[in-house]
Amino acid sequence: MRLMSLAVVIAALTLAAPAHAAYGYRAKPAGHPAAPPVAPAAAKVTIGNFTFGPQTLTVKVGTTVTWTNDDDIPHTVVADDRTAFKSKVLDTGQSFSFTFAKPGAFGYFCSLHPHMTGKVVVQ
Amino acid sequence: MEDDNHRPASGGGIARRGLLKCMAWGGTGLVWSMTAGRATALGLDDVAAPVPARSFSFVQVSDSHIGFTKPPNPDSRVTFREAVAKIAAMPQKPDFIVHTGDVSQLSRPEEFDDADQILREAKLPVFFIPGEHDMLDDENGKAFFDRFGKAAQPSGWYSFDHHGVHFVALVNVANLKAGGQGSLGPDQLAWLKRDLAGRSSSQPLVVLAHIPLWSIYPDWGWGTDDAAQALAETARFGSVTVLNGHIHQVLQKVEGRVSFHTAASTAFPQPAPGEGPSPGPLKVPADRLRAALGIRQVRFTRGDQPLAIVDQTLSV
Numbered sequence: 001m002r003l004m005s006l007a008v009v010i011a012a013l014t015l016a017a018p019a020h021a022a023y024g025y026r027a028k029p030a031g032h033p034a035a036p037p038v039a040p041a042a043a044k045v046t047i048g049n050f051t052f053g054p055q056t057l058t059v060k061v062g063t064t065v066t067w068t069n070d071d072d073i074p075h076t077v078v079a080d081d082r083t084a085f086k087s088k089v090l091d092t093g094q095s096f097s098f099t100f101a102k103p104g105a106f107g108y109f110c111s112l113h114p115h116m117t118g119k120v121v122v123q
Numbered sequence: 124m125e126d127d128n129h130r131p132a133s134g135g136g137i138a139r140r141g142l143l144k145c146m147a148w149g150g151t152g153l154v155w156s157m158t159a160g161r162a163t164a165l166g167l168d169d170v171a172a173p174v175p176a177r178s179f180s181f182v183q184v185s186d187s188h189i190g191f192t193k194p195p196n197p198d199s200r201v202t203f204r205e206a207v208a209k210i211a212a213m214p215q216k217p218d219f220i221v222h223t224g225d226v227s228q229l230s231r232p233e234e235f236d237d238a239d240q241i242l243r244e245a246k247l248p249v250f251f252i253p254g255e256h257d258m259l260d261d262e263n264g265k266a267f268f269d270r271f272g273k274a275a276q277p278s279g280w281y282s283f284d285h286h287g288v289h290f291v292a293l294v295n296v297a298n299l300k301a302g303g304q305g306s307l308g309p310d311q312l313a314w315l316k317r318d319l320a321g322r323s324s325s326q327p328l329v330v331l332a333h334i335p336l337w338s339i340y341p342d343w344g345w346g347t348d349d350a351a352q353a354l355a356e357t358a359r360f361g362s363v364t365v366l367n368g369h370i371h372q373v374l375q376k377v378e379g380r381v382s383f384h385t386a387a388s389t390a391f392p393q394p395a396p397g398e399g400p401s402p403g404p405l406k407v408p409a410d411r412l413r414a415a416l417g418i419r420q421v422r423f424t425r426g427d428q429p430l431a432i433v434d435q436t437l438s439v
Contacts, residue, residue: 050402
């Protein structure tokens with residue numbers, strides 16, 4: 001089980017930020033008092049052509065997800081329940097970040113163009 | 124409920140049906156004319172009509188997106204001002220303007236200011252409904268409604284009468300749900316039912332909403348999830364004209380006695396439904412931009428003349 005979750009983390013990091021994958025992960029036992037601080041995991045979602053990419057993103061608890069709007073139309077990132085997380089309007093090139101502290105599946109959408117939907121699965 | 128088909132004739136048989144009469148191209152503008160169902164029969168025998176109809180016109184502008192400065196339009200204020208100048212120069216002076224939403228690009232105060240100032244140059248009353256771009260402040264459209272809304276209806280929707288024609292201004296861009304399209308919501312539908320109750324079915328209706336009230340292209344969200352419930356409330360009326368914005372192009376459909384019309388933007392065109400990877404701005408060359416933007420004049424003529432909807436581009 002432990003091996004599996006490690007594999008998922010590495011896969012997610014590789015997908016999201018291949019250049020920093022090796023740096024972002026340190027194979028130290030959790031809770032070890034002498035362990036150096038682990039760099040927080042990060043992942044990216046790009047908004048383009050009125051879609052979230054990847055539409056479903058799987059990350060480890062504690063990961064900060066950053067959405068960046070590459071469209072020439074403004075979009076938003078709003079949790080389906082409108083409370084878990086909610087960006088201000090993102091104009092072209094602007095970003096919004098949210099750190100997922102709890103496991104679960106978090107659906108979200110663009111409140112301007114609600115046919116645009118995505119999901120973050122936190123493990 | 125009265126049955127229009129059993130009422131005495133008051134304007135010739137043809138006026139008894141919402142009959143598509145004529146469609147003609149005129150220059151670069153589309154001229155779309157039809158008998159307006161009972162509208163053409165609205166007469167002195169119709170005591171339920173609150174005001175005797177007289178001929179009048181109004182103008183629809185839409186999707187001015189003040190604040191938009193990207194290809195294909197480096198400054199949407201410039202083209203909006205040109206649109207307003209065309210309204211001010213119309214030989215038949217309109218009674219008022221309706222703006223069917225997306226007044227601004229990002230709901231910023233300065234964008235609303237600029238739109239307001241430019242529209243004043245027409246020297247006409249203006250009725251507004253919001254688009255989704257006008258709801259981007261932190262309070263779900265409060266900035267828009269404070270400035271452009273009708274005080275009697277803080278929730279944004281309202282109606283009014285003008286020379287025998289009943290106008291209904293709907294809001295289908297608030298509290299949108301994930302995966303959905305435009306939405307009116309149960310409160311607004313209940314209000315609409317009350318608003319139309321007791322009205323003569325011979326009174327012409329004009330229904331305004333930003334997102335189309337007919338399903339044009341659901342994959343791009345070009346429709347309204349509960350539009351059918353709203354249209355059911357209008358079903359007994361002899362003439363229903365639905366004016367929408369949102370898709371930045373002129374499309375029409377006639378279904379029974381209801382005619383649906385989307386309007387051109389004054390800022391930028393969007394692709395035809397489903398043509399291209401997304402509904403983002405269509406990047407037409409600079410010398411073709413104004414042919415892809417436009418305004419619309421709607422004329423109600425008393426008597427047997429048809430209701431006329433004339434779309435005019437900014438290039439003529």
